Amino acid sequence: MFLRRRQSQNLQENCSEEREAKVKELRAALGPLSGRSLKFCTDACLRRYLEARNWNVNKARKMLEETLKWRSAYKPEEIRWNEVAHEGETGKVSRANFHDLFGRTVLIMRPGKQNTSSGEGNVKHLVYLLENSILNLAEGQEQMSWLIDFTGWTMNTNITIKTIHEIIYVLQNHYPERLAISILYNPPKFFESIWKVIKYFLDPKTSEKVKFVYTDDKNSVEFMKSLFDVENLPSEFGGKATLNYDHEEFSRLMAQDDVKTAKFWGFDEKPFQIMESRSQAEVALSSPAL
Numbered sequence: 001m002f003l004r005r006r007q008s009q010n011l012q013e014n015c016s017e018e019r020e021a022k023v024k025e026l027r028a029a030l031g032p033l034s035g036r037s038l039k040f041c042t043d044a045c046l047r048r049y050l051e052a053r054n055w056n057v058n059k060a061r062k063m064l065e066e067t068l069k070w071r072s073a074y075k076p077e078e079i080r081w082n083e084v085a086h087e088g089e090t091g092k093v094s095r096a097n098f099h100d101l102f103g104r105t106v107l108i109m110r111p112g113k114q115n116t117s118s119g120e121g122n123v124k125h126l127v128y129l130l131e132n133s134i135l136n137l138a139e140g141q142e143q144m145s146w147l148i149d150f151t152g153w154t155m156n157t158n159i160t161i162k163t164i165h166e167i168i169y170v171l172q173n174h175y176p177e178r179l180a181i182s183i184l185y186n187p188p189k190f191f192e193s194i195w196k197v198i199k200y201f202l203d204p205k206t207s208e209k210v211k212f213v214y215t216d217d218k219n220s221v222e223f224m225k226s227l228f229d230v231e232n233l234p235s236e237f238g239g240k241a242t243l244n245y246d247h248e249e250f251s252r253l254m255a256q257d258d259v260k261t262a263k264f265w266g267f268d269e270k271p272f273q274i275m276e277s278r279s280q281a282e283v284a285l286s287s288p289a290l
Contacts, residue, residue: 019047022055023043023050026046026049026060026061027046030065037068037071037072041064048142049063049067051176070174071174074127076131079124080258081128084125085251087115087121087124087125088247089115089247090110090114090115090245091108091110091250093107093126094245094250095129095136098229098241099138102227104143104180105134105137105144106144106147107129107130107146108148108149108243110151111148111157113152113157114157119162119163119166122159122163126167142178144179145180145182146179146181146183147183149185149186149237150185150191151186164201168202172202172203179209180209183211183213185238186213224238
């Protein structure tokens, strides 16, 4: 028994050493980095990309280089709440005020609250909240949990397959290994046909993280208890708390986090404040006098 335990421990240590060597190899393969790219490419980040590509250094390098190009062009860290706030008015996607039992940030999604048809707007809104959730991860924590409430969801409130495909592409290619689990809570029967289409676009490792949960299923109830404190969990997900999305309150929280984001990435927030003030002034000038 002792020998087997010792052998297992040695294997784990060897595996850990091999993986750390691959992290160093990947960093060397990327070449010199500077600015935001250097700040983005932490050892933890490199591990996530290696994990996403089964620890193949060359594949991980290509994937990470594509992300760096995307971030340079899309600039997700520069998106501010005032740019996407209109997408969040109904609370269709928001960061929860609680964590799961593993200390992970929780994103709550309510597709039945869909309020716009803009594919670009929906993607930008979600990217903003992903960046915000990552900013609010506990130290040493790399992943988040998603809770998706299907209350009120119909085909009329659904976003297009094209937008879904774009969201999946961004998530899988530029936020690898950020998702710990995605819980689909009480999806209607006709969602199964849509899920078959969505699953086609998903990496098998990602699709395994998607769990269907139902109120009237005992296993589902126990599963939720293994992940969340029912005292904090909203009743929409079988808990005892109340979920009341207050857009003004959430906007204030996001505005505070925007300052934290600017500080984290090392650039001044003033240009964004000036731009916002200018936008408000333009609106005031173009509006009729009251």
